[in-house]
Amino acid sequence: MLKILKYSFYDLMRSRWSYVYFAFYLLLGIVLLFLNNDLSKAVITLMNVIIVLVPLIGTIFGVMYYYSSKEFTELLLAQPLKRSSIFLGQYLGVALSLTMSLILGLGIPFVFYGLFESSAIWDFSLLLITGAFLTFIFTALAFNIALSNENKIKGFGYAILLWLCLAIIYDGLFLMTLIMFEDYPLDKVSLIGTMLNPIDLSRTLILLKLDISALLGYTGAVFKQFFGTNFGLMVSFVMLTVWVLLPVVRIVYKSKKKDF
């Protein structure tokens, strides 16, 4: 598995797209800092970008990589190798290289701008950790989609639909539900609703740091326990890990059964 991981990783490192992705974040970081002059405000803006863009790029890139390396995969399958290690290796290769582009691309301008002396360092590291989690989650989901669909166009379609659903439509439905049932106690429902969507989950994680004063304005013991203590942070991280593991397990399961 490690060998395949290495091949995928180096393959991606040489590919144009990794550089484009890296350059995009580098540029974003530099421009944000140039325009804002304020680290903590730049972190807020970055949060908005990361929560929307990282999943999008993760899904598209994952699907794209799977389809484009299909012939190589078939070649590997002819060798005496475990199927799970082939696909997990590829998956980790993609996810790791994307994460690296993200961390380096955003990290370099911020470090040059004096991140280590700033109080925003914790917010910023939280942001990067969340970004990394999102990359792993959405690449895994993308591999799932690609494994289940032989048709490239269909695969891409589903990938974009998945992103659209989780990034925007889910929140719309969520909001509608909350407003429709506003007469009932909703604090548990709203927390559970957040847990079920990795994008919402990472958003909440960052809210915990940035908007805690507003979040505590709501009357509710469950809310208070969740947001007022480290409990919320811990639960969110556990849920994010679950969100990585579930699709990965399905990759292993699906790849074993798939007929090539």
Added chain:
Amino acid sequence: MKFKLALYATLIWGGAIYAQTIEVCNSCELSSLKSAIAIAKDFDTIRVQKGTYKEHNIVVDKPLTIVGVSYPVIDGELKGGIITITSDNVTVDGLFIINVGTSYTEDYAAIRVKRSKNFVIKNLVLEKLFFGIYIEKSSYGRVFHNKIIGDAVAEYNSGNGIQLWHSNHIEIEYNYVEHVRDGIYLEFSDDCLIKNNVSAENLRYGLHFMFSNNDVYQDNTFENNGAGVAVMFSKHIKMLNNTFKENWGTASYGLLLKEINDAEIIGNTFEENTIGINIEGSNRIKYKNNNFINNGWAIKVRGACYTNSITENNFLYNSFDIAYNSKVNDNIFDKNYWSNYTGYDLDKDGIGDVPYRPVKLFSYIVNRTPETIILLRSMFIDLINFSEKVSPVFTPDNLLDHNPQIKKITW
């Protein structure tokens, strides 16, 4: 004029000639404050030496100066009120007063001032108290540089740090109050000045006004109280250069205004409160040059607030700038700096070319269904906020800042 000066000089000199100093210490002839007061004549000075004096219900009924030498302890042994001042021209200085009794029928205080004028209470340290300094029907007094440290746990069985009742022209300066119910409480007290105090970690309010008019409070710090300052049913209050910090919780405000008219709120800083200012039924208030930084809601307008002007303030990184619960607006927002402003300034005059709408649709939704707060900063919320911005349906459509500043305002 010269005659007057001469008269004063005679009076002061005369006083100095007749005034005596009476020493009190544990091993002296006079070993209690009470006995010293009993033999003292008007305008005498009582010097209390270091030691512990177990006394309560000390009544100061003559114009005396009571000075503690290196903080003698007056221990009330939880039996009731400790010092009561009933005479004019009394000064109490440098005592350490502890163990005030708790009662549900009487407001026992470490120092109570009753119908007195020209009193000075300074350099006291009060601990383990019920009420700290209780001033009733008195005027022209000074409460200066005291430290009041309570141990209040519940609102119903705790008292206030400094309480004024029907008292006018009192100056409260450089005091430090913590862990009581209300740090400083004014009821029916007019023309008072509250300056340079720190009020922190109190159960209810840092500073509380009720039916008190023409008061000024400035340069105070209110930190981590149940709610910073509550100003209720009062007129012509000036609030200048205070700091309101970290008042977090479901009913926590930096500043709560209820039925307040003609006040001025200038130069204050509101930082990291759940709600910076909560306004209800308050009219003709001038908000100018305030900083609102990292609050949940910078200003929450509950209703019946008319002709307020909110100008030249900085709104920095608040989750919500302004929240309204109605569609009617009669307040003026002008020339503020909003960190959430996204417009441009093509003519480079420092004023944004597009008006800013401080009320977001989402703040209206959160008002209706508080649980939706969990969707804060979601992309979907940004989308609906944007559509509301383009054509307001739920939020007041005339609530606009026509001259949003491009740069943070300094003053």
